[in-house]
Amino acid sequence: MRELLLGVQYASIFGFFLEAWIVFRNLKGRVHSYLLVGSVAALINSVGYVLELKADSESTYITALQFSYLGRTWYAFFIFLFVAELTGRKIPSILRSAMMLIDAAIYCVIFTLQDHNLYYTDTVFDTSGVFPRLHHGNGIIHHLNIGFQFMLVIVGLVFLLMALGKEKKTVTRKSYITVIMASIVQSFFLIAQLTHLFSIAAYFDVSMIGYFIGNIMMLVAIISFDLLGTGEIAKEFVADKLSEGIIAVDDEGNIRYYNEPAASLYPGLKGDDPGSGNTGKIPDAEHVLKLIKEAASKKEYLTIKDHFYLVEENELVHDGRNYGTLYAIVDETEHIHYTEELERQKMIADNANEAKSRFLANMSHEIRTPINAVLGLDEVILRETGEDDTRKYASDIMSAGKTLLSLINDILDLSKVEEGKMEIIPVQYELSSLVRDLVNMVGGRAENKGLKFTITVNEHIPNILMGDEIRIRQCVLNILTNAIKYTEKGSVDLKIDYSKPHDDTSGRGGIMLMISVTDTGIGMKPNDLAKLLKPYQRLDEKRNRFIEGTGLGMSITSQLLGLMGSRLEVKSEYGKGTCMSFSLLQEVVSEEEIGDYNKKFGTASGLAPKYKEKFHAPSARILVVDDTEMNLMVLRHLLKQTQVKIDTAKSGREALDLNRDNPYDVMFIDHMMPEMDGLETLKRIRKSGYNGDTPAIALTANAVSGAREMYLEAGFTDYLSKPIESDKLEKMLAELIPASKIETVRQET
Numbered sequence: 001m002r003e004l005l006l007g008v009q010y011a012s013i014f015g016f017f018l019e020a021w022i023v024f025r026n027l028k029g030r031v032h033s034y035l036l037v038g039s040v041a042a043l044i045n046s047v048g049y050v051l052e053l054k055a056d057s058e059s060t061y062i063t064a065l066q067f068s069y070l071g072r073t074w075y076a077f078f079i080f081l082f083v084a085e086l087t088g089r090k091i092p093s094i095l096r097s098a099m100m101l102i103d104a105a106i107y108c109v110i111f112t113l114q115d116h117n118l119y120y121t122d123t124v125f126d127t128s129g130v131f132p133r134l135h136h137g138n139g140i141i142h143h144l145n146i147g148f149q150f151m152l153v154i155v156g157l158v159f160l161l162m163a164l165g166k167e168k169k170t171v172t173r174k175s176y177i178t179v180i181m182a183s184i185v186q187s188f189f190l191i192a193q194l195t196h197l198f199s200i201a202a203y204f205d206v207s208m209i210g211y212f213i214g215n216i217m218m219l220v221a222i223i224s225f226d227l228l229g230t231g232e233i234a235k236e237f238v239a240d241k242l243s244e245g246i247i248a249v250d251d252e253g254n255i256r257y258y259n260e261p262a263a264s265l266y267p268g269l270k271g272d273d274p275g276s277g278n279t280g281k282i283p284d285a286e287h288v289l290k291l292i293k294e295a296a297s298k299k300e301y302l303t304i305k306d307h308f309y310l311v312e313e314n315e316l317v318h319d320g321r322n323y324g325t326l327y328a329i330v331d332e333t334e335h336i337h338y339t340e341e342l343e344r345q346k347m348i349a350d351n352a353n354e355a356k357s358r359f360l361a362n363m364s365h366e367i368r369t370p371i372n373a374v375l376g377l378d379e380v381i382l383r384e385t386g387e388d389d390t391r392k393y394a395s396d397i398m399s400a401g402k403t404l405l406s407l408i409n410d411i412l413d414l415s416k417v418e419e420g421k422m423e424i425i426p427v428q429y430e431l432s433s434l435v436r437d438l439v440n441m442v443g444g445r446a447e448n449k450g451l452k453f454t455i456t457v458n459e460h461i462p463n464i465l466m467g468d469e470i471r472i473r474q475c476v477l478n479i480l481t482n483a484i485k486y487t488e489k490g491s492v493d494l495k496i497d498y499s500k501p502h503d504d505t506s507g508r509g510g511i512m513l514m515i516s517v518t519d520t521g522i523g524m525k526p527n528d529l530a531k532l533l534k535p536y537q538r539l540d541e542k543r544n545r546f547i548e549g550t551g552l553g554m555s556i557t558s559q560l561l562g563l564m565g566s567r568l569e570v571k572s573e574y575g576k577g578t579c580m581s582f583s584l585l586q587e588v589v590s591e592e593e594i595g596d597y598n599k600k601f602g603t604a605s606g607l608a609p610k611y612k613e614k615f616h617a618p619s620a621r622i623l624v625v626d627d628t629e630m631n632l633m634v635l636r637h638l639l640k641q642t643q644v645k646i647d648t649a650k651s652g653r654e655a656l657d658l659n660r661d662n663p664y665d666v667m668f669i670d671h672m673m674p675e676m677d678g679l680e681t682l683k684r685i686r687k688s689g690y691n692g693d694t695p696a697i698a699l700t701a702n703a704v705s706g707a708r709e710m711y712l713e714a715g716f717t718d719y720l721s722k723p724i725e726s727d728k729l730e731k732m733l734a735e736l737i738p739a740s741k742i743e744t745v746r747q748e749t
Helices: 002-025 030-054 057-084 093-111 142-165 170-195 207-224 230-241 260-265 284-296 332-385 388-418 433-449 469-485 526-534 553-562 597-601 629-638 652-662 680-689 707-713 726-736
Strands: 120-126 133-138 243-249 257-260 300-303 309-316 321-332 427-430 452-457 462-467 489-498 509-517 569-573 576-593 621-625 645-649 666-670 698-699 718-721
Touching: 002 030, 002 142, 002 300, 030 057, 030 207, 030 698, 057 170, 093 142, 120 469, 142 170, 170 207, 207 309, 243 260, 243 284, 243 726, 260 321, 284 300, 284 309, 284 321, 309 332, 332 388, 332 629, 388 462, 388 469, 427 433, 433 452, 433 469, 433 489, 433 597, 452 553, 462 509, 469 489, 469 509, 469 553, 469 576, 553 666, 621 629, 621 652, 629 645, 629 726, 652 666, 652 680, 680 698, 707 718, 718 726
Parallel strands: 452 489, 621 645, 621 666, 666 698, 698 718
Antiparallel strands: 120 133, 243 257, 243 321, 300 309, 309 321, 427 462, 462 576, 489 509, 509 576, 569 576
8 A cells, every 4th residue: 555655646746747847838828827836836745745755753754744835835826826817817916915925824834833833733753654644733724724725726616617607619618627627626635634534544645646636637638628728829929929910800899909019019009108208199099990990991001110011901700700800010111122122123124224225236336337338348349350369359258247247146136035026027938049048158168168068958848938038047047157167077968858747727838847957066065955055155165265156146046946936956976966957837838849959059159159130220219318428339339230320318408408309219218327317317208298108218237126116116118237238128129119110120040
């Protein structure tokens, strides 16, 4: 029996320690503080009683007894406060203080019980039983202590029973019932000890068994029935830890709840004195609610201490019933500042982009203007000289000039693609003419490097197609240029084939045009393939440092193909060569086949083909307006063999004078001129009543994104970028000059 009872006591000590630890881990608010102190008091009581059971002398026993009562005296008091707080009963502070004084006085009497008979009378220490025992009579303070503890238990039970009657939640009801049962059990065993209801009460304090059983019940209530109110505590804790202020208003417009952030924003919610330490008046709760409602309804920000708050309004609805409104006051200051900073950075970026566009336009104009003269006069030399050496030199100049021009075009085209202003414009074109242009543009470069340049064209491909001829030519030219650039010996092969698409549902007939370029150049490493299509990237930089180029061509090619619904396929073996290919869906305009290309046109040579004008129009008259004399001279020479009459003007005012005196079939007007630019010149010509319907072509060195749209919107029929391509110039005139004035038109061969 001795070991069993000691085991109960040890278990009781462990139980109260466990209870105290659990409560401490969940400590939040006054209710938990009271339960924690009560658990510690019960723990001290149990430890002290174990020391009593093991005492070997009267002095040791009394010391253990005094230690035990340090917990037992205060246990009922703190459990009472815990129950009152748990059930929502507010104990006046003066009453709490009075009860504390009573318990303190009782313990003082117990602590000095050897000096008087107020607590115990006629004490005799007995060690003959199972455990040592102090036989005694009970003094007046002992009776007072027992009565005071029973009073606290009874009042606590009343609080619990009243709360139980009102509570609807099942879990909360179970926790209340468990606490009630624990109190009843502890009270029962205390009465059993006082009345010696059980025989073991003669040598063992059976109230300790009550504490043990009550402790088990309290642990069940804490763990199983959420006695600590963890869910509610968590909600309150989270609400207070939120950065947003929370205010709950019932359906009658009364504030029922607010968290700490809301109170810190509006101290008036707590009913603080408006004059207490504040320089300005603190709005009261009614005024606060009015401000919040207005801000929520108008979607306006509340400004508090240089911070901006947005009010979010939500209905409090549960089980279909509206209980009121919840207002969340969200600090949007950082978001607003971030948005303002984004706007500022966007403005800076837009300004920088505009500056870049202006720079590109100016750069385009400043560089293209002299190139126009170089290439234009070089074209005149090629047309008019009969000496092969001179033609060879002129061809080399033309090749170098076009290389420089292609670098500028790469930069401008990349700008267009990046800004999303690059347009794909399908037109009718001859495939044979496109291939011949490509061969003439790169054939000389291949020949100069000693490379074999072969062209293989499926002779059954329809020759007249619909697509963006300019962009297709640009893509193939970039690939061919790249192949020749990175091939030192061997060959570069251009292959053009086609297939019938299986899913062509256009009804107009189409082919899948397949173009591939294969070289025997340096090839690429597998990890370099990803860099190939990135702008400004050059592969194997150390090995290729002497090779010219900006690193833009293939990136632009890839993006142009993407705009045309295709993609660049690359197969390469390092040190052996590369094959690049793509396929484009093209509409067939005529089923006429291209035929044997090599038999018709032969292969390219290093010399440019001899020029032959496309038409004669001696009765046609055009006006050319440009402030640079050299540009006027170039255009006169380029059109000399067409026999078109050309009037030139070096300013907008001079153009207006000529316009009043002469009817024109076509007008070419330079954009960037001093005093009166091309746009203003055309505007005044249209208003003058002379040549009001005459087609007007903008002559411009500005080829940046949006140029075409700008000129068309200004009233121009079309625009021609510098340097002027003679072939394009003649084609444009052949279309715009009235057919009655066209005497002869050269047929393509």
